[in-house]
Amino acid sequence: MLKDKSGLLRVWGKFERSEFFFRKLLFFTALCMVILVVAIFLSLLLNSFPSLKKMGIGFVFGKTWDPVFNQFGALPFLIGTLLTSFLALLISIPFSLSISLFLGEYFTKGIFSSILKSAIELLAGIPSVIYGFWALFVLVPLVRTIQVKLGILPYGVGIFTASLVLAIMIIPYSAAIGREVIQLVPSDLKEAAFSLGATRFEVIRRIVLPYARSGIMAGILLALGRALGETMAVTMVIGNTNVIPRDIFSPANTMASVIANEFTEATGEIYLSALVEIGLLLFVVTTIINIIGRQIVKKMTIEV
Amino acid sequence: MTKNRILVRILKDRIFLGFVLFFSLASIIPLFLIVFYIIKSGISAVNWQFLTHLPRPVGEAGGGISNAIVGTAILILISCLISVPLGIFAGIYLSENREGKLSYFTRLCVEILQGTPSIVIGIIAYLWIVVPMKTFSAFSGGVALGIMMLPLIVRTTEETLKLVPNTLKEASLALGVPYHQTILKVILPAGLSGILTGVLVSIARIAGETAPLLFTAFGSPFMNFNIFKPINALPLLIFNYATSPYSEWHTLAWGASFILVVFVLILNVIAKLVARKWKVQF
Numbered sequence: 001m002l003k004d005k006s007g008l009l010r011v012w013g014k015f016e017r018s019e020f021f022f023r024k025l026l027f028f029t030a031l032c033m034v035i036l037v038v039a040i041f042l043s044l045l046l047n048s049f050p051s052l053k054k055m056g057i058g059f060v061f062g063k064t065w066d067p068v069f070n071q072f073g074a075l076p077f078l079i080g081t082l083l084t085s086f087l088a089l090l091i092s093i094p095f096s097l098s099i100s101l102f103l104g105e106y107f108t109k110g111i112f113s114s115i116l117k118s119a120i121e122l123l124a125g126i127p128s129v130i131y132g133f134w135a136l137f138v139l140v141p142l143v144r145t146i147q148v149k150l151g152i153l154p155y156g157v158g159i160f161t162a163s164l165v166l167a168i169m170i171i172p173y174s175a176a177i178g179r180e181v182i183q184l185v186p187s188d189l190k191e192a193a194f195s196l197g198a199t200r201f202e203v204i205r206r207i208v209l210p211y212a213r214s215g216i217m218a219g220i221l222l223a224l225g226r227a228l229g230e231t232m233a234v235t236m237v238i239g240n241t242n243v244i245p246r247d248i249f250s251p252a253n254t255m256a257s258v259i260a261n262e263f264t265e266a267t268g269e270i271y272l273s274a275l276v277e278i279g280l281l282l283f284v285v286t287t288i289i290n291i292i293g294r295q296i297v298k299k300m301t302i303e304v
Numbered sequence: 305m306t307k308n309r310i311l312v313r314i315l316k317d318r319i320f321l322g323f324v325l326f327f328s329l330a331s332i333i334p335l336f337l338i339v340f341y342i343i344k345s346g347i348s349a350v351n352w353q354f355l356t357h358l359p360r361p362v363g364e365a366g367g368g369i370s371n372a373i374v375g376t377a378i379l380i381l382i383s384c385l386i387s388v389p390l391g392i393f394a395g396i397y398l399s400e401n402r403e404g405k406l407s408y409f410t411r412l413c414v415e416i417l418q419g420t421p422s423i424v425i426g427i428i429a430y431l432w433i434v435v436p437m438k439t440f441s442a443f444s445g446g447v448a449l450g451i452m453m454l455p456l457i458v459r460t461t462e463e464t465l466k467l468v469p470n471t472l473k474e475a476s477l478a479l480g481v482p483y484h485q486t487i488l489k490v491i492l493p494a495g496l497s498g499i500l501t502g503v504l505v506s507i508a509r510i511a512g513e514t515a516p517l518l519f520t521a522f523g524s525p526f527m528n529f530n531i532f533k534p535i536n537a538l539p540l541l542i543f544n545y546a547t548s549p550y551s552e553w554h555t556l557a558w559g560a561s562f563i564l565v566v567f568v569l570i571l572n573v574i575a576k577l578v579a580r581k582w583k584v585q586f
Contacts (some may be wrong), residue, residue, distance in 0.1 A: 006583065015482040016482075018334060018482070018484055019482050019483045019484050021484075022483065022484030022487070023483070023484075025393060026393055026394075026396055026400065027406070027471065029394040029397060030394050030397035030398065030401075030406055030407070030410045031394075031406065031410075032390060032394065032536040033394055033410045033413045033414055033417070033454070033458065034314050034406070034409050034410055034413045036413065036417065036451070036454075037413040037416050037417060038413075039422070040424070041476070043428065043431050043432065044424070044427070044428070047431055094327050095327050095328075095330065095331040095496070096331075097327075098324045098325075098326075098327030098328045098331070099327070099328045099331060101324050102324055102325070102328040106321070106324060112540055116328060116332070119332045119335055120331075120332075120337060122339075123331075123332075123334070123335045125340060125508060125509075125569070125572055126335075126512070126513020126565060126568070127511070127513070127514070127564060127565075127568065128343070128512070128514065128515075129512060129514040129539045129542050129543050129546075130338070130542065130561045130564065130565065132543075132546070133543075133546040133557060133558075133561060134337075134338045134341055134342075134543055136546060136547075137341070137554075138337065138341060155537050162414065168331075168334045171331050175331075193574070194526070199313050199314060199315050199316070199317035200320075200321070201313075201316050201317040201320040201321075202313070202408070204320070205535075219398055222419075222505075229419075229420070229421020229422070229423065229424070229514035231421065231423040231514075232331045232419070232515055232543060236543070236546065236547060245496075251459050256421060256423045256515070259423050259427065260423060260515060260518055263426075263427070263430070263519050264518070264519050264522075267565035275386070275427075276427060276431070277433065279423065279424045279427045282421055282423070282424055283420060283421070283424045284419060286419050286421055287416050287419060287420070289419070290415060290418075290419030291416070292413070294415050298450070
């Protein structure tokens with residue numbers, strides 16, 4: 001039948017070669033992701049070495065951040081970051097939990113749920129710099145009037161304002177995960193409770209929330225990861241003061257905002273590497289939080 | 305007595321529903337406020353001159369943001385060129401090799417990358433590209449944004465291709481089509497709309513990223529097409545103008561915010577339409 005068998009073989013050989021090449025290419029791109037993350041970690045570590053050598057563990061506990069005297073202690077920023085993030089979480093929890101119950105339990109379908117869902121998606125899509133801009137012109141004056149009423153120094157900017165913006169920004173994330181895990185609650189469990197005469201509130205309190213608890217926690221954890229690393233909105237309203245904040249209204253700085261503010265001005269090797277070290281800390285902490293949160297979500301989705 | 309208890313339980317139920325409704329609706333208020341402010345202050349700033357002119361120095365009326373619009377377009381182009389091929393191929397690998405050590409670690413790394421704060425990506429782009437090249441550049445900004453895009457593209461590609469049934473692949477292989485052509489000409493087209501949606505959504509996400517651009521693209525008051533020079537971008541311009549003390553610049557920043565939000569919104573709507581129109585289903 002075939003006159004030129006060697007030609008067929010040649011074509012086949014060509015295919016085999018390109019197939020081999022294609023498989024290698026796929027393998028290599030997948031490997032690229034791993035290399036990328038490892039390289040990010042290593043270059044952060046490498047570049048923070050001068051500061052690590054000079055400050056050692058004191059970097060984390062040092063209270064003064066004074067580039068002029070090469071004194072770099074990141075404690076003010078650590079406290080600033082933790083305060084803003086946890087305050088934001090605290091503010092956002094009732095809202096995000098309500099939204100996840102609204103979408104996952106009360107109104108799973110229909111016009112209400114699609115309106116709320118689109119609104120939340122839109123909220124998640126607005127760039128953080130615009131949040132910051134809006135907060136600077138709307139929230140800051142608002143907080144200032146509150147501060148005047150309370151009789152404290154009316155900075156306007158500060159930890160409280162930053163937490164407010166952050167809370168608005170992280171609501172969509174924890175709400176999305178909360179909705180997903182609440183929808184995972186088996187309906188026979190809920191139906192059994194309803195058939196025993198439980199009200200909706202009792203079903204939510206005794207069946208839905210306990211069942212979805214770890215998933216909801218994971219959603220909050222992932223939101224925390226976002227809050228810790230959020231830069232622009234916080235930078236614009238936190239006041240940028242490199243001292244340990246006295247109360248939740250005082251201006252401060254977070255790890256992300258100090259990098260954003262000082263990175264381009266950093267003169268001197270140790271100054272720059274101190275900022276990189278803050279970046280390293282941020283990377284490690286958010287990575288750990290993310291891995292834990294995602295493991296919990298994954299476990300829940302597999303179990304059901 | 306029992307009737308009373310039942311009434312109390314029903315009352316509790318109603319109160320709780322009230323709470324849920326109140327908090328859910330209250331969380332949309334900021335959205336309305338933000339959109340209201342952007343439209344109110346932004347739309348008056350937007351006109352033809354605003355879109356086509358360069359920024360003017362303080363004190364001079366008028367001026368536009370054309371350089372930032374062009375800059376954002378260039379940055380998006382660079383980041384897409386870097387991350388779309390890489391992300392799609394990695395996604396193919398993950399959907400083809402569901403088990404295995406490399407798949408596990410790749411998935412883990414993609415998750416880590418997704419959670420990495422954008423400012424850290426900015427530092428990385430600075431260390432890798434700005435320092436060796438000794439200049440801020442559009443290229444380094446594009447790389448930073450590209451790294452930010454990667455995880456979303458990888459994940460959507462993987463999720464979409466997992467939906468393509470195995471029979472399609474087997475039929476193609478049984479006809480003697482080599483593996484790479486099966487993937488590129490059968491599997492990939494079958495999942496194209498899903499991948500396209502992923503790319504569009506990820507562009508929408510990075511279009512407003514500011515933190516990674518602060519010390520990579522850096523910003524510039526001039527029109528620039530050279531990707532190895534500093535370049536302006538919409539989010540950078542908003543940040544710089546919003547934090548300035550001049551009210552003319554604030555107006556420009558509101559206008560830029562309006563443009564940026566509209567752009568992001570349009571991308572999201574297109575992505576939704578693509579996903580709905582060519583739904584990947586078998």
